[in-house]
Amino acid sequence: MDDIVTFSHVSKLYKEQQALQDLSFTLRKGETTAILGGNGAGKTTAISLMLGLMTPTSGEVTLFGHTPNARGVKERLGAMLQDVSVMDGLKVGELLQLFRSYYSAPLSFERLMTLTGLTPNDLKRRVEKLSGGQKRRVNFALALAGNPELLFFDEPTVGMDVTARRLFWQTINALQQQGKTIVFTTHYLQEADEVADRLLLFKQGTLIADGSVATIKGSLALHVISFIPGSGITCSMCAELPTVKDVQEDDGRIILKVENSDRVLQALFEKQWNVNGILVSQGSLDVAFETLTKGEAI
Numbered sequence: 170m171d172d173i174v175t176f177s178h179v180s181k182l183y184k185e186q187q188a189l190q191d192l193s194f195t196l197r198k199g200e201t202t203a204i205l206g207g208n209g210a211g212k213t214t215a216i217s218l219m220l221g222l223m224t225p226t227s228g229e230v231t232l233f234g235h236t237p238n239a240r241g242v243k244e245r246l247g248a249m250l251q252d253v254s255v256m257d258g259l260k261v262g263e264l265l266q267l268f269r270s271y272y273s274a275p276l277s278f279e280r281l282m283t284l285t286g287l288t289p290n291d292l293k294r295r296v297e298k299l300s301g302g303q304k305r306r307v308n309f310a311l312a313l314a315g316n317p318e319l320l321f322f323d324e325p326t327v328g329m330d331v332t333a334r335r336l337f338w339q340t341i342n343a344l345q346q347q348g349k350t351i352v353f354t355t356h357y358l359q360e361a362d363e364v365a366d367r368l369l370l371f372k373q374g375t376l377i378a379d380g381s382v383a384t385i386k387g388s389l390a391l392h393v394i395s396f397i398p399g400s401g402i403t404c405s406m407c408a409e410l411p412t413v414k415d416v417q418e419d420d421g422r423i424i425l426k427v428e429n430s431d432r433v434l435q436a437l438f439e440k441q442w443n444v445n446g447i448l449v450s451q452g453s454l455d456v457a458f459e460t461l462t463k464g465e466a467i
């Protein structure tokens with residue numbers, strides 16, 4: 170079966186707070202999905218529901234066609250959550266061994282160390298003595314210990330240094346090649362752009378966009394035009410140009426986010442405005458994200 174995660178009209182209410190509202194989507198085998206959204210959009214709540222750490226107020230969540238807490242489901246998934254909570258009092262090697270013992274076909278110590286960058290020295294250290302970044306490596310190793318089919322990462326690279334971050338994405342890439350299904354949340358849009366096959370964009374507990382990076386960028390079709398304004402050219406004049414959605418000034422350049430760059434260029438030439446150094450580029454995921462989360466495009 171190719172449907173690995175399904176949300177069917179899922180809502181979650183925390184007392185008065187509506188965290189998710191009528192959310193429906195399906196994640197398929199082998200897909201890498203990035204869940205994006207501003208603070209409080211509902212990303213962690215969605216992941217917690219997938220992991221069976223809480224239940225929906227209404228609607229249904231399934232993993233591999235079963236409820237997340239059904240027998241046999243947990244063995245097939247691994248997770249690295251935002252709160253780095255590892256068991257104090259144990260050495261890293263002991264903790265890894267404990268986790269490996271839960272699974273029928275765990276990854277070897279050597280493989281886990283290669284994948285996560287843990288060193289033989291790290292294995293001898295007590296978990297509570299590790300730095301925040303080192304604890305995240307341990308949590309990464311724990312998520313991979315059972316060689317699961319489905320992996321969840323909630324803001325995985327927060328607190329990782331550059332080397333750790335690079336190794337993390339290399340490992341994710343290797344897992345993608347093996348056909349694993351991966352779900353991660355991030356505030357770093359570049360990560361989502363580079364790694365994900367699919368983006369789910371949350372806003373205030375609802376799904377406002379679902380598609381590939383290319384589709385989401387393309388559906389918005391926002392382009393960026395920038396130029397150095399000559400005297401007399403102001404931001405408010407530029408805001409009147411056709412299809413302009415946003416105007417900013419930065420470092421002596423006026424930067425326009427526009428729906429139709431051809432029409433803007435044509436208008437600039439017709440008006441014979443005194444502008445220099447015109448640059449046109451395709452909108453980035455950041456632009457798409459900003460536009461969507463401001464609600465302008467929907």
Ligand SMILES: Nc1ncnc2c1ncn2[C@@H]1O[C@H](COP(=O)(O)OP(=O)(O)OP(=O)(O)O)[C@@H](O)[C@H]1O
Pocket residue numbers: 183184186187188206207208209210211212213214215
């Ligand atoms: N245990 C809780 N009790 C009450 N409200 C909660 C609880 N957990 C989350 N919320 C609220 O539910 C909403 C969604 O929170 P959630 O943590 O899922 O968002 P998020 O997208 O992961 O945010 P962030 O990017 O800041 O981590 C927020 O308004 C939050 O305040």
